[in-house]
Amino acid sequence: MEHIIWDWNGTLFHDIDAVVGATNKVFAPYGLAPMDAEAFRAAYTRPIWVAYERMLxxxxxxxxxxxxDQAFHDNYHELMHAxxxxxxxxxxxxxxxESGRTQSLLSMWAHDRLVRKAAELGIDRYFSRIDGLGAGAPGGGKAExxxxxxxxxxxxxxxxLVIGDSLDDAHAAEHVGASAVLYAGGMTSRADLAASGFPVVDSLSAAFAHAR
Structure with missing residues (x-):
């Protein structure tokens, strides 16, 4: 492989607690019991509105x-700082x-926030390109x-090679003819990832076996 495309939320950025916490805040007025990470993973899918329909x-x-969606992001942007x-x-x-190969970052998070956060964490220098979502396109699929x-x-x-934590990452890679490996530390349950037929790893480092 010559290039890795990294996903952000749930992959490079370990924000599952913030995502679950924000989701619980959004659905508390509906009378839903708070979810833990495993319950969230059982319901999670993309597009996100399908996951919300599952929850409701x-x-x-x-x-x-x-x-x-607006309520989720308002809460997430407070909780993500942890x-x-x-x-x-x-x-x-x-x-x-250090291997001399290139990598980039593609996320379904807001582009401006993604660029700022990567810079804040001191990792923007690693990427030949960083792309997040522009205004008006939240929650859909990643393929386009x-x-x-x-x-x-x-x-x-x-x-x-695309490294991500959701089936959407794998399907987007498949759509363009790239390879994919799925990381089980993010939003999707390991069982769902394994059932997809794509390679599944339990650490980002293990994904390099597929890159080589």
């Missing part, structure tokens, strides 16, 4: 998704950089964003 046990009403990079994230970024990201890299998709 019904379709969302007109305009309800937008309100829930989150840190995954335990071996820095070692992985260093190792790949992967297409645009890869077109900007000038690397053949067959020489790219």
């Amino acid at each position: 046990g019904r379709p969302l009403h007109e305009g309800e998704w937008e309100r829930l 989150s840190e990079l995954a335990a071996d994230a820095i070692d992985c970024l260093n190792t790949w950089s 964003h992967m297409v645009a990201h890869i077109e900007s890299l000038e690397v053949k998709p067959s020489r790219i």
Whole structure:
């Protein structure tokens, strides 16, 4: 492989506690019992509004998704300050950089916030490109964003490995002809990841076995 495309939330950035905490705050007025990480992973999918419908046990009403999404992000942006990079994230970024190969960051989080957070954590220098979401496109699938990201890299998709924590990451990689390995430390249950047929690892470092 020549290039790694990293996912952010739940992969490089270990924010599962912030995500679960924000989700619990959003659904408390609905009378839902607080979830732990495993209960959240059991319900999680993309697009996010499908996960919310699973949690509520019904379709969302007109305009309800937008309100829930805004409330989630308001709470998440308060809680995320306690989150840190995954335990071996820095070692992985260093190792790949020192190998002379390239890496980039593609996230479904807001672009401006993503760029600022990567700089704040001192890791922006590792990436040849950082892409997050622009305004007006939250919660959907990653495939179309992967297409645009890869077109900007000038690397053949067959020489790219995507490392992420959700089936959406793997399907986006598959959509463009890249390889994928899934990390079980994020938003999706290990059972769901394993059932997909894609390689699953329990640490970011272990993903390098697939990159080599």
